[in-house]
Amino acid sequence: MKAPLLVYETANVHGGDPDSLIALVDALGKQTYARQAIKFHPISAETLSLPDFSYFGTYQKLEIPAARWADIIDRAKAAIGAVWLEGADLSCIRVLSENLDKVDGIKLQSSILENHEVLTALAALDLSDKTLTLNIAGYEVGRISEAVRRFRVLRPGRIALQVGFQAYPTAVEDALLNKIPVLRAAFPDLDIALADHVDANDPFARRLPLIAAALGCTIIEKHVCIDRATAPLDGSAALEPAEVAELGRDLTLMARSFDDRFIAAAEAAYLEKTVQRPIVRSGLAKGQLVAHEDLLYRRTDRPGLTMAEIEGLQRSFHILARPLAAKAPVVREDFRGAHIAAVVAGRMKSTRLPKKATLAVHGVPSVERTLENCLRFPYVRTVVLATSTTDEDSVLEKHTLGGRVKFWKGEPEDVIKRYLGACDAYDIDVVIRATADCLTMSPEITKILLEEHFASGADFTRVRAEAPGSAPQIFNVEALRRIDRLSGGAVYSEYMNQYVENNPEHFKIHWVDLPADLVRTNYRLTLDYPEDLKMYEALYAELERRNQVADLRNVIGVLDSRPEIAALNGGISQIYLQDPDLIAKLKIATRFPQA
Template sequence: MKNNEHLRLVAIRDIRKGEIVTLSKTKLKQCTIDNTLTYKEGESLFPQVAIHDIQENTPLTRDLLEKPAIVLVVICRLKSTRLPKKALLPLNGIPSIERCLLNCVAVSQVKEVVLATSDLPQDDPLEHFTLGGKVRIVRGDAENIVSRMLKVAVETNANIIFRMTGDNPAASPEITDLLISEHLKNGTDYTRSQFSPLGTAGDVYTVEALQRLSQNPKPLTHTEYLPFYFINNPSLFSVNTVKMPSEYQYPDWRLTLDEPRDLEMFEQLYTSLDLKREPLFFDQLKEYIINNPEITKINKDVSVKWIDHDLLIKEINQATLLK
């Protein structure tokens, strides 16, 4: 019994600075350093983020760790051609990008919401969408989304970033919170959803993994398709695919804004719900669509830009396969 009192948590392997630390990355070992975490302390404390590189078998103390600092980043520009300046188009009187941001600020686990756009003059109108100071505007590289996200991380001291794209006016606060929880629980580099309706979910990145990606010697030419860099390089990045619970499994619903028929669908949706400047939660959205299934037929046949283009998919896969 006396020896058991000295069993404390140590790193089960090398842990990078900025990596999420979970109980699964620790083991119990005899340790006489008094401030080393006990298993009970680890259960209540983790997940945490490593402040420094931690070598295997290092006793884990609170001064090596910090709380996850999660920032939700909405990536948006005004360069769309199929539906020009779609982010500014009104949905029941409220611009589409504002609809997206209203949903994002309703997420409970994030410390800040940022609208990340380019530093080009054509994107100047997006500067106004601060929601009365609830949203920070960060401007950066027009093409390199990784660079823009890392700039946000520096300005907000984030160590976890949830990425949402600005063409999702029905972004789900509930699905976002679920994905964040799963990301922290599993301690992976990247987390994505499976079977959620298109346009309701974003994805989660550990900032340390984004930094490693940015330092890769291969030029990042296709960051618009950022998930492929993680999915196509399993030896470099850990990926967590979260199968949505049944209440969120409606993969046939198209709830993203890219084409005129999408605009028609969203205008009918928001007008029928009579939503003003307020978030749209998934339960409310689901109830309306189930009771009015004809609304999903408006844009059902609109295809995702890249998914049916074999040559483009081949190009993306080749470009995102890293050294």
Template sequence: MAKVKVIAEIANAHSGDPGQLSALILAAAGSGADGVKFQWFNYGSIATPDFIHYQTYMDLSMDKTLWADAVTLAKGLGLEVWVDIYDEWGVELLTELEDQVDGLKLPTTVLQSKPLIQALKKFNKPLLIGVGGWYEQEMETQVNYIKNNFKGPLILMHGFQGYPTRTEDANLSRIAYFKQKYQLKVGFADHEDGGHEMAVDMPVYAYLLGADLIEKHITMNRSENGIDYYSALEPSEFKLMVDKLRSAESVQGSLEVKESERKYLEDSTLKIVSRKDLRPGELITEEKIIYKRSSVPDAFMAQQAAERFPLISRVAVPANTPITPDKVHEPKICIAVLCRLKSTRLRRKALLPIHGVPSIERCLMNCLAVPNGYQVILATSDLPDDQPLTQFTLDNRVKIVTGDPENVAERLLIAAEATNSDIVVRVTGDNPAISPEMLGFMIEQHVKSGADFTHAKESTMGTVGDVITVEALRRLLQHTDQLTHAEYLSFYFINNPTIFNVNALVLPEKWVYPDWRLTLDEANDLELFEQIYRDLDIGKGPLHFEELKTYLLNNPKVTAINRGNTVKWRDDTILVHELNEATKLNGL
């Protein structure tokens, strides 16, 4: 909360004596007040001779020169100068001293004077609006009128004007109510009996309940029973009140968490600690961490787990080690399309056009459409026969890497290292209808699971790939067993559950059509894709599965074009048995 402004209300405590007025200004400055407030009026301008206090007004009157001296003294002491304006004489004096006056007040007793409001609005100064004693409907009418006529800041001044005000009539709850209703700052003009213990404490309570400004009468000696003595504090009492208000400011503080408070929390709260040994490059999920107290200052706090993890471990992290930002980084992901031109059943199939666009380009465009814009790499061999594939950069959106013709795992690693990736998505280039939606879903689920390898348990053939954590790929390549069937890479992960953490993902049913064959290996596969892309009139752009699904469900004859084709690694039981046996690794 902002610093409360404290105004020493001198009012008429000067009793018309310029010396007394100067003493009060000096006392206000010494007490720590931010400003003083004077009441400017002339007996002939404020009342008629029949008024009960007319003679008192005459006794209190001081000429404009004396008031000018008082203002000069106050400003010289660093005090703000605020004035109550009651009549035309006060407006005239304000006009002469305008440059030295910081703010005005419309006392509650003249709030209904529209001519006075009109006279004051030209000064464009902060305005305190006394609202004590007015019913809410009356107050609302006047406040709205003032709002429409004043451009400067407005502050409502709550405070019952009885002298003194009974403690039970303070009604401090109205402070917050006024602030909320009128969307204005609210001050408190306190008139508690100056001799009562609450005279010092009431302003403090008001501040803690939301008052932005405190106005309090000051007198040199209350026992002399001078004018306005009832609610006034003597200088020492006024200073005590100001000191208490400043202490309240410190206690009130702000909505911000203090640095010392935060430091205590960071030193004592639960930190994120490794539950197990973590390898460099391992995907760290919430299942791999635990929460403990630690003195490592920059270790992640427990509440940051859902926000920050999964992350990739930069270094080896032993079990029971606090995890700090320097030990981890955000996972970087790439999509590697593996492709060669060695096919025998459908020669150089990757280059064959589908509705005017090469098959491999169809595959690459769908990969580029995967949400989050992952880097796409075409990974082919370094043989001369495969060089035509290196031209498919798609305006430099696709990176090209070459490597061992037979070792798919090695080529995947080259692709991952070329992009500094921690996770690589393996896509085969004979899938021109690979699904951007499904790849995005599989990536998301792989990262959440913290697995080494994610594959779809059941899928629509030709629409999905595999997701591999690069650290696991390196472990596979470093294994002592030779990878004799590297072309069938997924078998090495699926058949070694004690070595690799495998996530057999169940895809949403809406994506699974196991009777459909959407891969390119034979002439009738090419016929099917040509029919699809031509009917949908897909040019050089991606084909999302939802659009493809709608088309195929409405055109079942199209899916029948290649229904009889077999898949060696799935339908050849002898080969499947051989692969399962050959891809089982000895334990590391």
């Protein structure tokens, strides 16, 4: 922020003695403030008022011979650097015209703004390099706008609107600094000035200009004198040279306290030194994500990431590359890019719909439809078809879409161990759990779940409600290892999510609410019964007729518009959601003994 221009208002403090005025100029010439000017009032009683005016005699005493003004202005220009004149009457404008090249600014009181004589005299002068300050004391905003329009015609270098008036002295409550933001908003292209006449014996007389400058005033006009005690006139609000120096110093410091920077280097260093950094609460394993509940916050001299930086890394799909000890800060080197894969569990064994994995659904084996759909999942590097080591499942290797899908044979009954075998074989960190009988699992839902999973720092993420078969589940491979270790062998591993959901003290679980247009809990999108096969046959035939891919929104569109297709398997429900005996058995069997 640039320090404001400080205009020394001499007014009538000289009492009509030009030598007194020169002495004041010399005294102010010793000031060191960087942006300063001095203002004079070269008035004439005859052009300022009629003889019947009560102050006419006083004005006569204040007149300084016209011949002296040139010398005074020259001396002030040399000593202070900038000279302003009050445009109080035609005498002032005459002195202005005679010294135009030496004068930097003109100030007009609000009582002069409708003086056509003064306006006409000013119009004859080139003001293109002058500042024209219009005092607007007593003016409402609409009247100010009219005055600005009137004086723009003079084409001054710049126009400033000045608040404040002289009341010998002016009461603090009448300063009305609240006008400053109003004027800045109403006239954003104009400078705002302050004419301050608070009692100079009050210390606030040197504080009020600071407030005005902080509010946006770029010009501060302040009465000055050599000695208030001996000033014949206008001394009540006038600062003495030592006080002027103090004000100048404070205005300089005030300007320095504002800056174009939003953050100072020292401020940033302070935060860096004192910030309470995320510290690992009780240890984290390789392959985990970091959540808020994993952390404490402490000051430390060891380098470490902020929570925002940790979250930024995880939102870009990074995972812990190494274990972290308790009370350790988290650093960038603790992370690496995660290998995200869709692992599709599938077997030929099926009692309700034999060999369903290779059954044709509208001309394409069902497992291939599932795998093609999984290849559309975002952020996924690898898709793996994970089957068992039994001979009958070997045929599935022929359905890996020409090698675009990886193949893995593992545990026949323990699905978790089978998943872990596939993950170890292909160095996978985060698994999108899918099954070969969910042909239309949604890439859009998968995208939402993956982003939520990494952002939350979860071990496991799933939707709260879905069309059965439309949404996958997201596991960190490290969480699958924990299930295997803590369970001592997951007997019901095909229900692997139950081992997480029934042991929330051991896992960070993140539930996601989907957008309403992706949720249809009354539609069944899984292949397990002959009725499901009929539904899928009709669904894919209709999608083909519409020339649409099997995107979930398209699928929902078909089933919404063709309820007879949805009705083909509408009476079938998920057994593990409806069988009370199985639900009770799973709740007990999937709890860890150590819990």
